[in-house]
Amino acid sequence: MSDGEEVRGIVLGHGLMARGLVDAVTKISGVEDGILVPLSNEGKSPQTLQEELDLLIGEGPTVLFTDLPSGSCALAARVCCKEVTRQVVISGVNLPILLDFVFNRHLSLNELVPRLLSKGIGSVKSVPDFSEHANRPL
């Protein structure tokens, strides 16, 4: 468990993606506003995006979720976390990872982040199963 400080989340993405994901999380989970904050890079210079992100991050433990592992959103997130230990960037965000986040943000970052990675990666599936070890039906 963490020392009583719950982790905040910021979702950073292209276009309307961040807002859409946060809206979906709210509708599915019923979590209150402010736990997950959406931020879009739309029409923003790298400097503006950086400044907006700096204002949102604050001092507490935070996970920054980005859509792509590279590009302007990921770059801004990584720069923000360069010299701090209480912020973590997770790229390739999806809805299952955010749902798991809102219900487990009482955990410490050391417990929470591996869990989120596992949840996010594990939720990407095909039907029929085309994964590496599957007996491919087609």
Next chain:
Amino acid sequence: MPIVLFRVDERLIHGQVVVGWGGQLRPDVFVVVDAGLAASEWEQELYRLGVPEGATAKFLSPETARHDLQPLRESPERTVILTRDVETMLALARRGNMEGESVNLGGIHSQAGREEVLPYLFLGGDDRSLLRELSAEGVVVTARDLPGSHEVSLDSLLG
């Protein structure tokens, strides 16, 4: 192979450049011309994360890039040249160094003193002067964020 794209974009290597333009132009090398980045290995590593598989990135100072422009034109590699502002592109183009080339304006965003010309292009008085100088160096300047978007001429941009 010639240099396949000269682009001014504050975001440098990012989605529109890698996916939008890269998907069509198939560059082998992204050359970022920027004095600060050329001196910062840590920031270079961040930008390299955005380079697609099979391509590479180089980070050159404006001075080095000016000298390297002709070898890049003669290289077998398809090259994209990126600067984050018009001033740096003009530094490359001075003294006819880019005569006959085309420069794409792909992303200059809002800040104090700039006004919106296109949704992805905000220009201030200094930017306009620099663009006129770039044109006077024999460079064709147009704005287009993605290959499928409408191309806007410099005359239209400057009104």
